[in-house]
Amino acid sequence: MPSRPKIQSINPATEELLAEFEPHTEAEVERALGEARRAFRSWRSSSFAERSTLMRAAAVDLRREKARLAGIVTAEMGKPIVEAEAEVEKCAWGLEYYAENAERFLAPEPRASTARESYVQFTPLGTVLAVMPWNFPLWQVFRFAAPALMAGNTAVLKHASNVPQCARAVEEVFRAAGFPEGTFRTLLVGGSAVASIIADPRVAAVTLTGSEAAGGDVAARAGAACKKTVLELGGSDPFIVLEDADLAAAAATAVRARYQNTGQSCIAAKRFVVVERVFEEFQASFLEGVRALRVGDPRDRQTLIGPMARDDLRGALEDQVRRSLAQGARVLAGGQRRAGRGYFFEPTVVTGVRPDMAVASEEVFGPVAALLPVRDALEAVRVANASPYGLGSSLWTSDL
Incomplete structure (x- = not known):
């Protein structure tokens, strides 16, 4: 059986190979999705106060580790260090914003009707797959993860293949903050693995930021499985x-x-x-x-x-x-x-x-x-x- 190509982290300023990672096997992906699903069963019932406490802890960790995390961003995708530090700060702010406001955003909304009481209730979907780009390798992930987790969902990340160290760092932030095991998982896989992950019944929804072609493919596959999608496909x-x-x-x-x-x-x-x-x-x-x-x-x-x-x-x-x-x-x-x-x-x-x-x-x-x-x-x-x-x-x- 041919060996699978490794996922490489290359410094774009020097062309130096920084690190190589074995892509996750089908068994490892299966295990991660199982952990995310099991975590959802309890996470969905946690209180907003519990989620908010953990989210604020993650924000504290981001600021404490700002120099290290910004250094990873700069080394892995070439962002000038001042901008990389600002990205880390923005991530911390984003986590704090949803920690502060998610409960209000998701409060039931009364609706006028002939019934004794009518309202719109927001409930978590389950495990959400995020396919994220390399250009803001921390912010793009945290801006998805913060509202998704605060809403009671769990998350799995398929990051751009040229930023594996950033992908691993995001999972480390959530783990260090005390989020339950399986609440957020990073999958080191190539693009060819996305279709089977979308099709997995344990994945409830998909979000992608990327090219029009990639978005069209993800939307088609998610639509075929009647799964919700959120897409952001570039701009001019x-x-x-x-x-x-x-x-x-x-x-x-x-x-x-x-x-x-x-x-x-x-x-x-x-x-x-x-x-x-x-x-x-x-x-x-x-x-x-x-x-x-x-x-x-x-x-x-x-x-x-x-x-x-x-x-x-x-x-x-x-x-x-x-x-x-x-x-x-x-x-x-x-x-x-x-x-x-x-x-x-x-x-x-x-x-x-x-x-x-x-x-x-x-x-x-x-x-x-x-x-x-x-x-x-x-x-x-x-x-x-x-x-x-x-x-x-x-x-x-x-x-x-």
Whole structure:
């Protein structure tokens, strides 16, 4: 029988192999799902006070271990250390938020009816499978786990395969806080194992943050089994700048909004839709800010742009830029990978972009900004809406 490939943790800044893990066997997955199901039988009956106490303990542990956990994030997926520390803090805040508010959120809701008493009651589903991405390897998991666990569910995690140390660290946080065994389990498995886990009758629901293709597959499999799903499938947020905007403030914010997490964020601004009358001025200010971004070792507290998380992702980004240039766009800054070790890609500004070009019509997951000139506010809205993607948008004007 052929051996299964190991799950590797590779430092994207140095290309060093940090660790290797044997993927969980079918028997180990079976055991984990059994533990989660058994834990649910008692966890569902625990009080909100009991759950809240444990959740707050986990938040304390996160803050106590902030330096260590942030170091794992930085080493494993290249997030600049200052941003990694902020991610850990955000996770602790998220746990405290649901510890404080879950009981109120889940209180029965009275409904008017002809019956003596009618209300909507919220009850736990069971074990929830989370398929989570690498770009916010702690936050994406804790923002799912906190409300799920506070609602009385148990959870199993299938994390992105390039962040196994982060995946293990999350389970360790819940275990150290005193959560009952099996309440939260990490499964070190490849993507091919997800289908059978979804189909398992002990899994009651599925959530995924990831690509449209992965989300479609998960939704189809969960739907076939009549299981609830929550999906978040990426974004290409428009950043609209009208002629009466504060251009200095807009440009400064635009740089931060695009290049956070080395541009690897679903909620980052990606398409900068600017009316022609102020396009050149905005472009100049934006370009100045981008050229000031410091690229380098993500462990350095002065670094603002680290490596991309994987080399294949860098290659895909490079291809999007190349295809856009072939369609008539121009590069004002960057546009290529950085020489040397590590999966670095220079902070890039592409101008003269049309909505049909790759950097505007596709989700761009890396440090590339697309600048799209438009005639007026009406065209700006039309161009902003010319995308199948969410997740948000911003409008810069002084006339609201």
